[in-house]
Amino acid sequence: MTGSSSRMLALLSLLQATRDWPGQELADRLGVTPRTVRRDVDRLRNLGYRIGSSKGPYGGYRLEAGSELPPLLFDDDQAVAIAVALQGASASGVDVTEAAERALATVRQVMPSRLRHRIDGIRFTGAAAEVRVDPGVLEAASAAVRDRRVLRFDYGAAADRPPRRTEPHAVVAREGRWYLLAWDLEAADWRTYRLDRMRPRVPSGPSFTPRPLPAEDAATSLAARAKGSTTEDRWPCVGEVVIELPAREVVPWVGVGEVEERPDGRCRVTVGSWSWVGVLAAVARFDAPFTVVGPEPLREAAETLAARFATAADPPS
Known part of the structure; x- marks a missing residue:
């Protein structure tokens, strides 16, 4: 890309950061005048991007969520990163391999020839995860973590047991498997659950106030429990x-x-x-x-x- 097209791509990359950008700061970053920034913002709006603006000394531009997916613009490195990530989807443990293959074909189709040549040269065979997680389960667990709502789910093969009731804290991927780190309300203790064994129930439970973790973060807590500890990622x-x-x-x-x-x-x-x-x-x-x-x-x-x-x-x- 050259000229206004490359400048609009750079502008879009800046706007994708979750913050308000004053017009003068955008102009300084791009090496143009504030008037040119306003004109490029209008062009992006015409392409379908919802860009909000506010006036005043603390005003600026912000990229907002839209109801439709506008044309996507990626620089070369971003495009290659997407291709690598999609090719490695089978190793993630989430059952999205077929969708990732279709997405890669779609992205490749609209790439310029120089980028198609680059990503076509990146070919590797990843070790597919033995255990697959339903994307719906991953979505339900992640939403419960985000919204801080009690998550109820059936676990394992025991269909006659009452559902687990947990306060979910984090979803963690570790060594090819996905786990939920949560406070079990019945056991009154921290527990880890494999997402491939979970069957979430709806509706979700009430909201809760997060408890402090026994370790410094969720990944450390999970690693510590795998080694028989509670607070440190170390063997006893x-x-x-x-x-x-x-x-x-x-x-x-x-x-x-x-x-x-x-x-x-x-x-x-x-x-x-x-x-x-x-x-x-x-x-x-x-x-x-x-x-x-x-x-x-x-x-x-x-x-x-x-x-x-x-x-x-x-x-x-």
Whole structure:
């Protein structure tokens, strides 16, 4: 785009920010006069964009929601980002793959040839999520979070149980699955629910005042609960060992653990788990000799596990 067309695209990009833009500030950003800004705003209005304006020292322009979808203008980077996002929709876990394919075809059709060439060169195979979430469930849960209204839903396969009643706090995507973090009114405690197992009921319940989370944010709260904690994203049991392997053979498989290379060719590994036996299991999978550094509960667990293995290795009488 050149001339007025590129300037209108830049103007539209600025107006998409949720704020009022004084005419003089828009003119300074675009390098034109306020009169040119007014003329470009009128052109955008003729294209179907609802742009409100207010006069006075604190007035300006604001892009408002419209009843119809006007022509969409994207710069090159935005268009490529949309194409990548639509191609990766199958990995999101939400059942919108077919709709995303149709949307990509529609967007591609109206792109100039230079952009079609760019996005056609971006081809990748994403690992589709094993569990699919109904878009309607995602919408219902998200709306309940936004409106701060009690969400009632059936959960799992038990059809004879009464519906759950929750104060939804956040919808969180984690490791290919979607979760609702909510305060369960019957249990009087925080709970996490998988969206693919939920069947929301209508109408929704009354409004509520959000409770403070046990952790700093929703993502941390969910990660903490997955590790048996409530306030911090950390394992309850964390131990250190020295493994008789070079660091390069451990790093790719240690997961969220830490590996420190030693001058003697061995490596020091810090790893966490639900239990001390779990820490030992995470280390034993490397199938190499190792020495426990600490803490003391890990040494005690190693002695207990060694006695267990010795008993298991004895032939039956």
